[in-house]
Structure formats: C-alpha cells, structure tokens
Amino acid sequence: xxxxxxxxxxxxxxxxxxxxxxxxxxxxxxxxxxxxxxxxxxxxxxxxxxxxxxxxxxxxxxxxxxxxxxxxxxxxxxxxxxxxxxxxxxxxxxxxxxxxxxxxxxxxxxxxxxxxxxxxxxxxxxxxxxxxxxxxxxxxxxxxxxxxxxxxxxxxxxxxxxxxxxxxxxxxxxxxxxxxxxxxxxxxxxxxxxxxxxxxxxxxxxxxxxxxxxxxxxxxxxxxxxxxxxxxxxxxxxxxxxxxxxxxxxxxxxxxxxxxxxxxxx
Amino acid sequence: xxxxxxxxxxxxxxxxxxxxxxxxxxxxxxxxxxxxxxxxxxxxxxxxxxxxxxxxxxxxxxxxxxxxxxxxxxxxxxxxxxxxxxxxxxxxxxxxxxxxxxxxxxxxxxxxxxxxxxxxxxxxxxxxxxxxxxxxxxxxxxxxxxxxxxxxxxxxxxxxxxxxxxxxxxxxxxxxxxxxxxxxxxxxxxxxxxxxxxxxxxxxxxxxxxxxxxxxxxxxxxxxxxxxxxxxxxxxxxxxxxxxxxxxxxxxxxxxxxxxxxxxxxxxx
Numbered sequence: 452x453x454x455x456x457x458x459x460x461x462x463x464x465x466x467x468x469x470x471x472x473x474x475x476x477x478x479x480x481x482x483x484x485x486x487x488x489x490x491x492x493x494x495x496x497x498x499x500x501x502x503x504x505x506x507x508x509x510x511x512x513x514x515x516x517x518x519x520x521x522x523x524x525x526x527x528x529x530x531x532x533x534x535x536x537x538x539x540x541x542x543x544x545x546x547x548x549x550x551x552x553x554x555x556x557x558x559x560x561x562x563x564x565x566x567x568x569x570x571x572x573x574x575x576x577x578x579x580x581x582x583x584x585x586x587x588x589x590x591x592x593x594x595x596x597x598x599x600x601x602x603x604x605x606x607x608x609x610x611x612x613x614x615x616x617x618x619x620x621x622x623x624x625x626x627x628x629x630x631x632x633x634x635x636x637x638x639x640x641x642x643x644x645x646x647x648x649x650x651x652x653x654x655x656x657x658x659x660x661x662x663x664x665x666x667x668x669x670x671x672x673x674x675x676x677x678x679x680x681x682x683x684x685x686x687x688x689x690x691x692x693x694x695x696x697x698x699x700x701x702x703x704x705x706x707x708x709x710x711x712x713x714x715x716x717x
Numbered sequence: 718x719x720x721x722x723x724x725x726x727x728x729x730x731x732x733x734x735x736x737x738x739x740x741x742x743x744x745x746x747x748x749x750x751x752x753x754x755x756x757x758x759x760x761x762x763x764x765x766x767x768x769x770x771x772x773x774x775x776x777x778x779x780x781x782x783x784x785x786x787x788x789x790x791x792x793x794x795x796x797x798x799x800x801x802x803x804x805x806x807x808x809x810x811x812x813x814x815x816x817x818x819x820x821x822x823x824x825x826x827x828x829x830x831x832x833x834x835x836x837x838x839x840x841x842x843x844x845x846x847x848x849x850x851x852x853x854x855x856x857x858x859x860x861x862x863x864x865x866x867x868x869x870x871x872x873x874x875x876x877x878x879x880x881x882x883x884x885x886x887x888x889x890x891x892x893x894x895x896x897x898x899x900x901x902x903x904x905x906x907x908x909x910x911x912x913x914x915x916x917x918x919x920x921x922x923x924x925x926x927x928x929x930x931x932x933x934x935x936x937x938x939x940x941x942x943x944x945x946x947x948x949x950x951x952x953x954x955x956x957x958x959x960x961x962x963x964x965x966x967x968x969x970x971x972x973x974x975x976x977x978x979x980x981x982x983x984x985x986x
Contacts, residue, residue: 454779514720514784520964701785 452476452523456510459559463551469509471531473522474564496528497597497716498566500556501708502539502577502584505605505625509533512708515701521709525716527574528566532556536628538608539584540643543634553588557595570657576600576711578704579671583608583645589659590648598660598689600711602704606645607674612637645678649685658688662711666697718742718788720778725824729816736821737774737796739787740829741984759984760832761793763825764839764865764975765817765853767804767846770888774798781968790975791982792839795825801888803876804842804849805905809893814905817849818857832985839978841865843967844935845889847927848872851942854923855912856905863924865974867967868933870942873909875935877901909945916949925953926977928970930960 455472475496501518503511509531512518522529537548557568567573573596577585582604589599605611612629629637641647652659661682665675672694679692691714697703719740726733740761766783768776774796777783787794799813806812817840826833840861842850847869854864869875877900878884878891884899891899894906901907915922925946929939936957946953954977960966 454775510720514718514778516782516785517780517964517968519779520968701782705782705785 452519454513454519459563461551461555461559463555464546464548466546468551469533471509471513471529472560472564473513473519473529473531474566475523475526475528495565495567496526497572497574498528498530498557498560498568499574499576499712500530500532500552500585500588502552502575502581503531503534504577504579504581505536505538507581508535516705516708518708521712525712527712527716528560528564530556530560530566534584536580536625538580538605538611538628538632539587540632542632544631549584549587552584553592553595570595571597574598574600574715576602576662576708577604578602578707579699580605580611582606583611586645586661587643587648589661590645590652591642593652593655593659594657596659598662598715600662600708600715601664601675602707602711603665603669603671603699604645604663604675604678605671606678607671608643608645609639610674612639646681649678649681652685652687658686660689660715661687662691662714664692664694664707664710666699666703667694668697669699669703671699718784720784727816727820729820730811730813732811734816735774735798737778738825738829739778739784739794739796741788741791741793756984756986758986759830760837760986761791761830761984762837762839762980763793763795763831764841764978765795765797765821765850766971767797767799767817767840767842767849769842769844769846769869770801780964781971783971786972786975790978790980791984792975792978792980793829793831795821797821799846799849801845801890803845803872803889803894803906804852805894807890807894808896808904810890814853814856818853818860822860830984835860836862837985839863839865841867841971841974842869843867843971844869844962845876848876851925852905852908854925855908855915858915858920858922861923863926863978865971865978866925866927867970867974868929868935868939868962870927870935870939871908871912871945872901872906874941874945875938877906912945912951913949916951922951925951926956926974927953928956928958928966928973930962930966931957932960933962933966935962 453474453476458467534548541547541549561568575585582601586601721738723736802813804813806814840850847866850864854861
C-alpha cells in the first residue's frame with residue numbers, strides 16, 4: 452500500500468486543504484494482502500471517503516487506527532479529508548464543507564488518483580461528527596454512493612447544537628462555532644437534519660446501504676437508537692445495525708470500520 | 718495527542734533524516750475543565766521504537782494504533798528510520814547504531830521534555846527492529862531500562878549470512894553492513910560474545926520482553942535466543958500466541974509490551 456499526506460486546493464473552500472490518501476499498491480512481504488506480481492496493471496480500486504470527528508483532523512484515522520491494513524485487506528483506496536469543526540455543513544459564516552465533501556472531493560480524487568468514484572464503487576463513512584457527515588451525504592445523494600458507515604454518529608445535530616451552544620461537554624469552545632455554522636438564530640435547516648432526511652428516503656429512487664453502530668455506553672447511544680428505530684421503518688436497500696459494549700473512543704471505531712468493510716466489500 | 722513529523726540533520730548519518738514523534742497530551746476529551754493542557758516541567762518516559770525490514774519511520778503509525786496505545790500509557794514514542802541496516806553502524810554506509818543509541822536520544826533530550834534517566838528510557842522494535850532493540854540493549858545496557866522485542870531475537874541465530882547465496886538473497890545489504898568476509902564475527906551483530914560478556918560483568922542488564930507468533934518463520938530463532946539467555950543466566954519475559962510475521966500480531970503485542978514496561982501512566986515532574 453502507499454500512503455500520502457498532502458495539500459490540495461479546493462475551489463469550493465477557496466483554500467488549500469489537507470488530505471490523507473491510502474492507495475493500493477503491490478504489497479510488501481509479510482503484510483496481510485496478497486502479493487501482487489511486479490508492476491502488473493491492477494484494477495482501479497473502489498474508494499472509501501473516511502470522515503473525522505469534531506475534535507479531530509484529517510490525520511486521525513491513520514493515526515488512531517490501523518486503517519491502512521484494513522484497506523489493504525480489501526484492496527481499496529481511502530480518502531481522509533479535513534473539515535475542521537464545520538459539522539459537515541455549508542456554514543453561514545464560513546466555507547461550504549458539505550458541498551466540498553459531497554460534490555467536489557470525489558471528482559478531485561478521481562482527477563488526481565487512479566481511483567473509481569462510480570456509484571457502485573464509492574463508499575462513505577465516519578465517526579461521531581463524521582458519522583453524521585457520512586449519513587448526510589448518503590441520505591442526500593443515495594445515487595452517488597454504494598454504501599455508508601456511521602460509527603457512533605453525532606446524528607442528532609439539534610441536540611449537538613443545544614448542548615454545545617452552552618459551552619459545556621467535551622467540545623468546549625464550540626459555542627462560537629455553532630452560530631458560525633448555523634447563523635445567529637441557530638436554526639437547523641431540514642436538509643441538515645438526519646431524522647428528517649431519513650423520513651424522506653422514501654422519495655429517493657436509489658436506496659441506501661447502511662452499516663450503523665454505537666457503543667452501548669456512548670453518550671450518543673440514545674440518539675443512535677432513535678435513528679435506528681426510525682430507519683427500521685424506512686426504505687433502505689440494506690440496513691446493518693449492531694452494537695457492543697464501548698464508549699466514545701478509538702478502540703471502538705478501529706473495530707467498527709473493520710466490521711463496516713466486512714459487511715460491504717468483497 | 719501530538720504527532721510530530723520531524724526532519725533534522727544527523728551527524729552520525731551525514732544526511733537529513735525523518736523522525737516521527739508521538740507526544741501524549743490531553744485531548745479535548747481527556748482534559749478536565751480549566752486544567753492547563755501542558756504542564757511546565759513535565760518529563761516524559763520515552764520509548765524508541767524501531768521498524769522492521771522493508772519499512773521506514775512511518776510504519777508503526779500507518780499499520781498499528783501505536784499513537785492510541787502511547788496516549789493511554791502516557792509514554793513518548795520516537796520512531797526513527799533505519800533503512801535495511803539492521804540498525805548497525807554500517808561498514809559502508811550510515812552509522813545507524815550510533816544514530817539511534819547516541820545522537821538521536823541526545824537530540825530528543827535537547828528539544829523535548831523527556832526524562833534522561835535510564836529507568837525512563839526504553840527501546841523496542843519488530844523483526845529487524847526487535848533485533849535492533851535487543852542489540853542496543855545489550856551493547857548499551859547503561860542506557861535502557863528495558864527492551865521490547867517482537868518477532869525477533871539475536872542476530873547470531875537469525876540474521877548473519879553464512880553463504881554467498883544468503884548474502885545475495887533478501888533485502889539486507891550485508892556486504893555494506895558488514896566487513897568482509899561478511900560473517901559478522903567481531904562486529905556489533907556478533908551478539909553471542911557481547912551477551913556472554915555482559916552476563917559475566919555483573920552490570921545491570923535491561924529487562925527484556927520477547928513475543929512471537931507460533932506460526933512465525935522466526936519462531937525457531939526466538940527459541941534459540943531464549944535458550945542462550947537461559948544458558949548465560951539473563952532473565953527475560955516471554956509470550957507467544959497464535960500468529961504469523963505480520964501487523965495483526967505486532968498491533969496486539971506492542972500493547973502487551975507497553976503493559977509489561979510498567980509505565981508510570983503520568984508525565985513525570
């Protein structure tokens with residue numbers, strides 16, 4: 452496998468932005484992937500866009516998990532973008548991070564790297580705030596993604612707003628970010644509301660394949676349970692939900708991303 | 718958690734080299750409200766962690782969750798790059814042994830808040846890096862409190878080439894690492910006399926931890942290493958489990974190794 456960290460220019464964001472990229476390459480000895488012959492042409496890999504959480508940055512997935520090994524096992528490319536604390540929104544006072552992730556990033560990656568972003572090959576997943584981001588992308592544009600993974604998703608963006616606006620909780624300082632994202636009135640538009648989007652999945656022609664999990668001792672467990680119960684009555688192509696004991700930490704997501712890949716990538 | 722990618726000129730190597738550094742810091746989640754993030758005068762325990770063959774300073778972070786384990790253990794981890802040198806001062810080539818045992822620690826101590834005490838200084842590695850860690854520990858026993866050796870052992874029982882075919886095969890440039898006739902006799906890789914001398918000296922020997930997968934092709938070499946250490950009376954901790962020579966094993970057993978170190982779990986003052 453090959454691994455890159457670098458900077459790309461985003462037209463949507465009007466600035467340079469960080470990107471981590473894992474691309475399939477003929478394996479070195481003693482790695483789990485099958486050894487490929489020399490420099491033989493290989494198939495164009497499927498692509499997983501992997502999103503970070505609120506207090507993270509683009510580097511968090513490869514730093515806190517063994518994502519490269521799992522990518523190697525399934526012979527896929529992994530794209531890890533940076534969205535700061537935007538909550539994957541088109542910010543009122545800030546940049547259009549949702550458009551960057553949903554519209555620009557896949558095409559940018561296709562232009563820069565030999566990867567497939569065809570609807571049967573493009574996957575999106577994330578943890579916490581990134582789980583929200585993955586759900587929002589997949590529920591807004593089901594026709595663009597093969598599947599979606601939401602790990603301990605901060606799916607209830609209204610609750611996140613209400614809690615963070617008070618400046619309490621783990622993400623102190625977010626009270627300044629909330630109005631920047633949503634405006635002074637802090638209204639959450641319907642198209643940012645995962646529960647609203649879930650209700651409207653029935654209107655979409657293409658149906659979503661979703662893997663969802665949340666640790667049973669995670670503070671976000673009730674919000675995820677609520678979404679899970681709602682999604683059981685929504686029209687999904689595939690809905691895989693499971694949970695086990697765990698809190699809001701990287702050991703859980705290191706397992707979750709492997710379970711997600713095992714569910715959808717063969 | 719701070720992750721630092723650093724490049725500096727090494728006088729031992731005579732070129733600029735990359736080092737990755739993991740420095741535990743409170744995350745936003747860890748930090749208690751109002752407490753300062755960074756403590757003046759903190760001194761970290763430090764683990765120098767060596768990569769294996771085919772690799773570089775990025776391997777541990779790319780293929781394991783070392784940063785997470787370092788954060789939990791509150792230990793600083795230094796990840797140098799050593800080509801396929803077996804972490805030796807090469808006969809023709811850079812002085813990697815001097816680099817990792819002398820220059821790099823001096824540099825790290827100059828610019829980072831690390832403890833300089835032997836009891837707070839550790840070395841570890843996997844495969845070729847396990848050999849490097851053991852080699853550094855037995856050649857510089859005054860510098861390290863402990864060594865973690867994953868899937869590797871003494872060079873005498875694994876690495877030293879015996880034939881022209883062995884010299885030509887494999888990724889290691891033994892004709893550059895070792896002087897002719899490339900059998901390693903009398904060099905730093907000749908670890909039988911080094912360890913015999915250390916055992917007889919009465920000097921404190923770093924604590925040693927070995928782990929190897931039962932299906933690993935280096936298993937037999939670790940068996941021989943253990944037998945030799947038993948013979949000369951050097952104690953060690955040994956673990957084995959199902960596994961081969963790969964990162965699934967190393968990701969799990971580096972966690973065992975960190976636990977075995979008995980780290981303080983705090984930054985020292």
